[in-house]
Amino acid sequence: MIAAIFAACLVGLAGIALYLWQQRSKEKERPQMPKEWPLLPRLLINSKERRIWVWLAKVMYDQQIMIKLPVTRFTIPAQREEAEHWYNMLNRVYCTFTICGLDGRVIGCVDVPGAAGLSMSNQTLKYGLLSQCGIPYWVVEPDNLPHMSQIRTAFLGDGALRANEQDRMDSRLKGVADDLHAAVSRQRTNKSTTAHEHHGFEPTSPPPEGPLTEGWEQNSFMAPLDSRGAELRQD
Template identity: 45%
Template sequence: MNLLSNPWLLALLAPALLGVGALLYRAWDARKTKARRRIPKQWPLDTRAIANTEELQVWHWLGRAFYDHHVMIKLPVTRFTLPRNREEGMEWYRLLGGVYSTFTICKTDGRVVGCVDVPGRTGIPRSTRQIKHSLLTQCGLPYWVVRSSNLPTVSEIRAEFLGETPTAQTLREREQEERAIIAAQANLRSAITRQRNNRHSDFSPLSTWPGSTTGDSRVSDLGSQWQDNSFIIPLDSRKGDLL
């Protein structure tokens, strides 16, 4: 029997066919969704650095400036803010879940004292900066945007974030500490470079030590053969490539 010649039968079967099609589509979509949620055997991901070169320089500087605090990196603001109305929590989380600062300074008890952003090559969009500044300021948290090429002084940022009013003596001590750290890093790099360049000296024969003899002759060429040996002359008394 031809269904096209019997419109009444076709009208009765059409809803059933549509229902079956809907059920089949739903089952297919459920299987596809489940497949996407399945843990892959091989993850298509690679590791990467958590901070770029510009951010690393500011990170290290903040670590020295806030030596008595913790410097958290790329922490979303939803980790240290709380909605006054709990019923609106999910809505605010949806709106602010992607808002974070490059660095967040917090006390040892986890209380945040301020946030620092490091702009990229294209800078920080004006709207994004306004949102962060408005939100953090109203929460009583300082918000600064800094670059590694134009860092503020330690006293300036600590005064803003911690409310400190350091004395002249404290400023001199901190400046000396900062210089000592920089000098130590430079000396370490210089020592590593010298060690690589002079590694062959570690295997020199014992006969080259001053006072040793080879046959009837005495070797006392201290100046020419042991000038670069760190056991004879202290490391910090010589200049290297990075000093």
């Protein structure tokens, strides 16, 4: 009897020791905050995106332009219990620019294709998702800009451009177009000069962007803020 009790105690102590060892191992596996972060600042947009940014700032002069905003930041799942599923699917999806009004309501999204272009599946996903939310989606190239009246009408409606603003905006956009062409010319000249100085080799391109973070533990897609939940939802 005593031997059985003694054996049971040994088994219990062994179990406790194993549990403590496992907990200590888990603590060691947790990433520690570094004293010095191995990171450097980088530009938020590239030169091609910056040209569209400048153009949008002139065309959508009365709106706000957000850069690379995830779609989960301004959408909400219809069924709250499915939030985690849709968040895991969409938390890496974003458009180059998101245009919104001063009330925080998104009125349109613009994508600028990268060096490798923009896949049709990517465009189809965003177009389908955003159009169902009533948000126009455009893909814009710096060398093939739409007329300002087209994009303002698409994003703001038929009354977006008053007749007395047409001449003023055309003049403003002409200046923007001239600046964009000048910027492209300077960039090509600089590349040619640099290539010549380096014996015909083109300068190396910036390193590709790394993967986006996994998201927030607490975010407005999973648990929308009370201060804006009702106002931004539409039937």
